Amino acid sequence: MAKLTTARSIILETLEANQKHMTAFQVYDAVKHRLPSLNMSTVYRALEYLTHHGLISVxxxxxxMPIYEAVSNTHHHLVCEECRHISIVAHDEVKEFFDxxxxxxxxxxxxxHLILFGLCEKCRQAKDDKSE
Ligand SMILES: [Zn+2]
Ligand SMILES: [Zn+2]
Structure with missing residues (x-):
C-alpha cells in the first residue's frame, strides 16, 4: 500500500477532481492555498511517488513539460503535433488490441496511458488545402 502524506493525498485529490492533465506547476498552483508550506520540490517528489505507486500517470x-493525471479512468490520447489538441480515446477501444x-x-x-502523435482533422485539412 502506498503511504499518503497530507501533500500526497491533497495532490491526488486535486488530480482526481480535475479529471484532466496538469503540469507540475498547475498542480502547485491548485494546491498551494491548502498547503502554504508547499514548494515545487515537494510537488515533484509527491508526483514521483504517486506515479511510482500507480496512483497517477505521467x-x-x-x-x-510532462503532464500528470489521476488514473481512475483509464484512457488514451491522440495528440495533434500541429495545434497540440489532445483527444481522449476510451480504454474499451484499445483493450481488444492490448488483449x-x-x-x-x-x-x-x-x-x-497511450499517447499517439499525429495530425487532427482540422490541421490535416489545412495542410491538404495548402498543397493543392
Ligand atoms: Zn490522459
Ligand atoms: Zn491540429
Whole structure:
C-alpha cells in the first residue's frame, strides 16, 4: 500500500477532481492555498511517488513539460503535433488490441496511458488545402 502524506493525498485529490492533465506547476498552483508550506520540490517528489505507486500517470505529450493525471479512468490520447489538441480515446477501444498483444506475446501490458502523435482533422485539412 502506498503511504499518503497530507501533500500526497491533497495532490491526488486535486488530480482526481480535475479529471484532466496538469503540469507540475498547475498542480502547485491548485494546491498551494491548502498547503502554504508547499514548494515545487515537494510537488515533484509527491508526483514521483504517486506515479511510482500507480496512483497517477505521467505522460509526455510533446509539450515542454510532462503532464500528470489521476488514473481512475483509464484512457488514451491522440495528440495533434500541429495545434497540440489532445483527444481522449476510451480504454474499451484499445483493450481488444492490448488483449491480443498480451496473448500473442505472452506479455502483461502495464501501459495505461497511450499517447499517439499525429495530425487532427482540422490541421490535416489545412495542410491538404495548402498543397493543392
Ligand atoms: Zn490522459
Ligand atoms: Zn491540429
Amino acid at each position: 505522460a509526455d505529450v510533446g509539450a515542454s 491480443s498483444i498480451s496473448h500473442k506475446y505472452n506479455f502483461t501490458i502495464h501501459t495505461n
